[in-house]
Amino acid sequence: MCPKEATVRTQFARRDFLGAGAALVGIAAAGPLLAQQPPETAAARVKEPPVWLDMDQAELDAAYDQIKYAPNLPQITKRYATNSEAARSRLGAPRRFAYGPTAIEGLDIYSTKQPNAPINVFIHGGAWRVGLAKDYAFAAALFVNAGAHLVVPDFVWVQDAGGSLMPMADQVRRAVAWVHRNAQSLGGDPDRIYVSGHSSGGHFAGVVLTTDWRKEFNLPADIVKGGLCCSGLFDLKPARLSARSAYVKFTDEIEQALSPQRHLNNLTAPVIVAYGTLETPEFQRQSRDFAAAVKAAGKPVHLVVGEGYNHFEIIETLANPYGLLGRAVLEQMKLAKA
Numbered sequence: 001m002c003p004k005e006a007t008v009r010t011q012f013a014r015r016d017f018l019g020a021g022a023a024l025v026g027i028a029a030a031g032p033l034l035a036q037q038p039p040e041t042a043a044a045r046v047k048e049p050p051v052w053l054d055m056d057q058a059e060l061d062a063a064y065d066q067i068k069y070a071p072n073l074p075q076i077t078k079r080y081a082t083n084s085e086a087a088r089s090r091l092g093a094p095r096r097f098a099y100g101p102t103a104i105e106g107l108d109i110y111s112t113k114q115p116n117a118p119i120n121v122f123i124h125g126g127a128w129r130v131g132l133a134k135d136y137a138f139a140a141a142l143f144v145n146a147g148a149h150l151v152v153p154d155f156v157w158v159q160d161a162g163g164s165l166m167p168m169a170d171q172v173r174r175a176v177a178w179v180h181r182n183a184q185s186l187g188g189d190p191d192r193i194y195v196s197g198h199s200s201g202g203h204f205a206g207v208v209l210t211t212d213w214r215k216e217f218n219l220p221a222d223i224v225k226g227g228l229c230c231s232g233l234f235d236l237k238p239a240r241l242s243a244r245s246a247y248v249k250f251t252d253e254i255e256q257a258l259s260p261q262r263h264l265n266n267l268t269a270p271v272i273v274a275y276g277t278l279e280t281p282e283f284q285r286q287s288r289d290f291a292a293a294v295k296a297a298g299k300p301v302h303l304v305v306g307e308g309y310n311h312f313e314i315i316e317t318l319a320n321p322y323g324l325l326g327r328a329v330l331e332q333m334k335l336a337k338a
Contacts, residue, residue, distance in 0.1 A: 052238045055282075061243040063282030066199075066311040070278075076312040083138035083319065091140055095186075099153065099178035100171065107153035107175055108133045110140035111187060114147040118192035118333050119183060121151045121176055123208070125199025125231075125315075128158040128165060128248060139319040142326050146335040149188050151179055163249035165258055172204045173211055180223045194333055195227045198315040202232025206260030206290070210267050222268040226332045230274040230318075230325060231283055231311050234261040234290035238282065261293050270300040272328050276309030283311065304328055 048056035055063060062068055070076070087110075088094070094108035120143055124136040133152040143150040153175035161167040176195065183190035197205030209227045213219040233239055236259045240250035256262060271294055275287040287303070294301040306314045306324050317323030321330060330336070 063280045064242040070310040081135045087137045087140045099175045104154050110150040112144045116189045119149045119188040120194045123197035123201035123204045125201040128200045177217045198230045202229045205229045210260045210263035212266045224269050226269045228272040235259045264297045272302045274304040276306040276314040278310035
């Protein structure tokens with residue numbers, strides 16, 4: 001039975017977040033950034049006792065603040081929005097469906113004309129506290145032209161979820177479960193669902209890939225057939241120790257439950273792990289360590305390193321079939337280049 005299309009498309013206000021630990025300003029934000037200077041060197045101040053690895057508190061806070069490493073962030077996020085609008089002008093407006101009862105629980109589907117097509121679910125980033133599905137359609141043409149559907153879900157922001165990541169993870173998982181259960185009525189193949197995500201969305205892509213689907217949703221353990229985790233976080237302990245704890249209410253339960261690297265026993269699909277060489281060293285380490293842990297667990301993983309890309313630039317390569325991520329994802333999905 002075809003799912004009922006959602007009739008209400010709630011407009012959510014765009015917000016700017018420039019506080020300590022913020023990794024992303026509001027989409028297409030206007031005005032200068034407050035923190036564009038490179039991280040201070042060790043010689044510029046007296047180093048305090050280490051908090052994580054060899055980093056003191058100031059260094060750890062900087063390590064989880066991508067703004068300090070991306071002075072061109074306003075231009076990039078503006079491109080996200082304008083290139084997404086350009087994609088809709090070429091492809092047409094997406095179909096919008098509700099996957100849950102609250103206003104934010106909706107998803108956009110950019111449909112290919114191919115019958116029984118594979119599906120890629122893209123989970124957007126935004127430091128867990130900004131981002132809307134409509135501004136992450138820039139890669140839609142890559143998938144549609146290659147014969148796949150692209151699904152981009154909306155989900156609650158952490159500050160609207162009482163500071164907890166658990167409701168966010170629950171919504172993202174339910175969105176993927178909804179796609180699986182409704183794939184055929186959407187013209188998709190329920191046995192060819194893939195997930196991709198960037199930044200905090202890369203974290204949630206890892207959560208999806210390491211979910212016990214049989215236990216949590218009474219679905220086959222392997223409903224996701226492959227994934228891309230770009231510039232994500234895979235163990236939440238250092239993020240919990242950083243300035244991000246000012247707006248995320250980390251607990252032992254959240255740290256354990258939502259650290260994908262600790263649940264590799266549930267991983268059933270090949271994983272692409274990607275990061276840029278101009279990201280913070282700590283984000284780079286997170287990706288390297290996650291890829292190494294997946295490999296050590298005897299499961300297929302492909303580590304992709306984007307030379308010369310910062311945290312916000314690398315995901316744009318997903319929109320190009322010959323780009324770093326576009327090529328990798330099409331190969332993973334066994335699709336010809338558009």
